[in-house]
Structure formats: structure tokens, C-alpha cells
Amino acid sequence: MNQRILLTVNALLVVAVAILFYLQFSNPRGNGANKLAEDNEIMLEDTAVARLALESNRPLKIVFIKADSIYVKYEYYNNLKRGIEAKAKRSEAELEGEMKRLEKDYQDAQRRAQSMSKEQVAELEQRFMVRQQQLAQLRDRLSEELAIEEEKLNRQLRDKVQGYFKRISKENKFDYIVSYFPGSNVVWANDSLDITNKVINDLNMEYRAGKKK
Secondary structure: OHHHHHHHHHHHHHHHHHHHHHHHHHOHHHHHHHHHHHHOOOOOOOOHHHHHHHHOOOOOOEEEEOHHHHHHHOHHHHHHHHHHHHHHHHHHHHHHHHHHHHHHHHHHHHHHHHHOOHHHHHHHHHHHHHHHHHHHHHHHHHHHHHHHHHHHHHHHHHHHHHHHHHHHHHHHOOOEEEEOOOOOOOOOOOHHHEOHHHHHHHHHHHHHHHHHO
16 A cells, blocks of 8 residues: 555656646746747838838838847836746746645655555545646646736737837838847848937836836
8 A cells, every 4th residue: 555655646746846847947937038029029010101102202211129129128128027037936936835735745645654544545545636636727827827917918018119119100200110130131220220229218218207107
């Protein structure tokens, strides 16, 4: 009976360790926060203004931004990233706590197994099966919560940045704002068309002003 319960509990601990590693390497702490930047490549699409410019043969007014610099220096984005990382750490801590409780149960079971009846061993095995299901459900719930939170923050970030670009495009009569970064389709750009610093300053000023309200 001791060998039987030992095998059962060892199997559950392996599952628990696998769950912890799954959450650690699939959550946004490692790459989910970077994913915010990757998912929000900034580029305004064709507009009526751009089409009219082409039809009238006037030069298009095009500027560019360095998207990687914006996401590094945009305070709002960095706060979102820290929020996701903190949530991921709390999730890991919660799952790790459940693992430690399972390990303690395992140690207790080892000590008690010698004096347990067949029925008691069967009951204990059933309890461990329930714990396995609960641990899997916890993993799924935490992963789902992180994914929902990340999508929500993605949407907030996209709306805020795109709203800003639409506004300055109208004010400055920009036909296009393109995203320029190593590996992008834009192989070269004149530095005089770079509005990255203005964008960063404007976005941060708006963010700070909003926090004071």
C-alpha cells in the first residue's frame, strides 16, 4: 500500500511542477509584456486625404516614428507592462503555494501510509486525484485571466496611440505616419522626417495630465 500511494503522489507532484513551468514560460512576464509592443505596430492606413493627394498630384506628406523607442519611453506602456508582470508574479506565487501544500500532503501521506488500511489508502488516492484536478483548473484560470488582461491592455494602448496619431495627422496634414525599425519594410528614412521625440513627449505629457485629473 505504501508503494501504491507513493507512486500516486509522485505522479501528482510531476503534474504540479509541469503546471508551474507552463505558467511561468507562457505568461506575459517573459514575453507577454513584449507582445504588447509587437502587437501594436503603429501605422495609419490609407485615408481620404491621401487618396485626394494622389489624385491631385501633390506630394504626400509622410513622417515616421521609431516604434521601438516609443514603447521603451512611453510611460503609459511601461506602467501597463509592470502591471502585467506583477499579476504574473502573483499568479506564479499562488500556484507555487498550491504546489507546496501538495508536497506537504505527500510527506504526511508517506508517514501515515504504513499504518493505513486499504480503504484509507483508496480514500487518500481519491483526494489526491481531486487535488490534481483543482491544480489544473487553477492553472487554466490563471492563464485565462492573464490572457484577458493582456488583451484588454492591448486594446487600451492601441486606442490611445492610434487616437493620438489620427489627431496629429489632421493637425499637421500628414498623409502617412509609418513605423520605422530594423527589419521593417522601410529600408531608409531621412532623419528630418523623424517625429519620434515629439510623439514620446506629447504622449507622456497627455498621460501625466490625465493622471492628475
